[in-house]
Amino acid sequence: MSKIIKCGKLFCAIDESVQENAVIIIEDNKITEVRSAEGFLANAGDEVIDLSDKFVLPGLIDTHVHLGFGGKTSLIEVSEPPEMVVIKGVKNAQLDLLAGFTSVRDEGYPTITGCSILRDAINAGIFPGPRIFTSGMYITQTGGHLDFRYPGETLGYNTFKSGNIANGPEEVRAAARLMLKYGADQIKVVVTGGVLSPGNEPGEQNMSVEEIKAAVDVAQMHGKITSAHAHGTAGIKAAAIAGVSVIEHCTLVDEETIQIMVEKGISIAPTFIVLKIISEKGAAAGIPDFAIRKATALVGSHLSNIKKAYDAGIRIVFGTDCGTPLTPHGTQSGEFELMVQAGISPTDTLLSATRYAAELLHWNDKVGTIAPRKFADIIAVDKNPLEEISILNSVAFIMKDGKVYKS
């Protein structure tokens, strides 16, 4: 018995085209054929899913989430046992799935093994959730972004407050190897200061080219990618020179670094939504003043800087930073509107959350397009998102791995 999806409009994400009246044929959890509905007859016993009044596209991929956080304002007060973080992560993962995100990349989890356990449990069918691509913990440095330790503090189980701290290339290499040993799919390095931790500024470079390069080398030896958190101009440039695969935020990128990134094929995951929300709603929600000040200083030029990078040919991948304060899981789709507002074409915006994201993760043989042999990760919306991108805030139909989660 096959599952047959009748599509009113279909965007496969293989190219820019939109097909009318197509049919997707699914056997078990995989797509076997995409064809015109003309002359097609389902076999007796086939399950026909009628989406002939909908716009159908591949399941969405958010390449920057934090499953260990739920969008609470008190992120920096995290002090829960790792078991509780994992249980809440189950819920966070499900909220992402029910917003249409059939795959997510976790960009830093509070414990070393928690996120790979979540990933493996979902893959084993123990509970539903998106496909997870995990960093394990991010690698940061003493006093860098996400080093929340008080002087002399003993951390116990609360590893989140220290991150995976490494100083100098040798320690970075060891930290990267530790993450891979415990199941990370990529290496995440924190190259500049950030918004949410006190005591450092987003413009500051915190990791040297040599340190970043050590992480890139280890990742490459294992066939993995490297992701760099970077807001400030100098840190973005260092990450680009070191040859990371993708730069997160990339807020204050300049023309010189844009050229390096073009040459090396480095992508950007902008995460517009979190900086904007913290800047606009942080005060009323009780976010610390220092974080609001830093976010507000960054939002001004974020959209226009990313537009310059996009115009120069840098690939933008969809990433939101959801799970950080005021952007709980399942609410991150406002990022699509901000991307279009920044000047990224609606087609590239859809591709950023489908094929481009899959290619970044080296998952393009599995997900990101609607094509034979791909997993049946398929969503549908009531209107054409190329004309009205905000429709992605309310996904009407969700299938992951051939199973329907919303219809």
Ligand SMILES: [Zn+2]
């Ligand atoms: Zn993040």
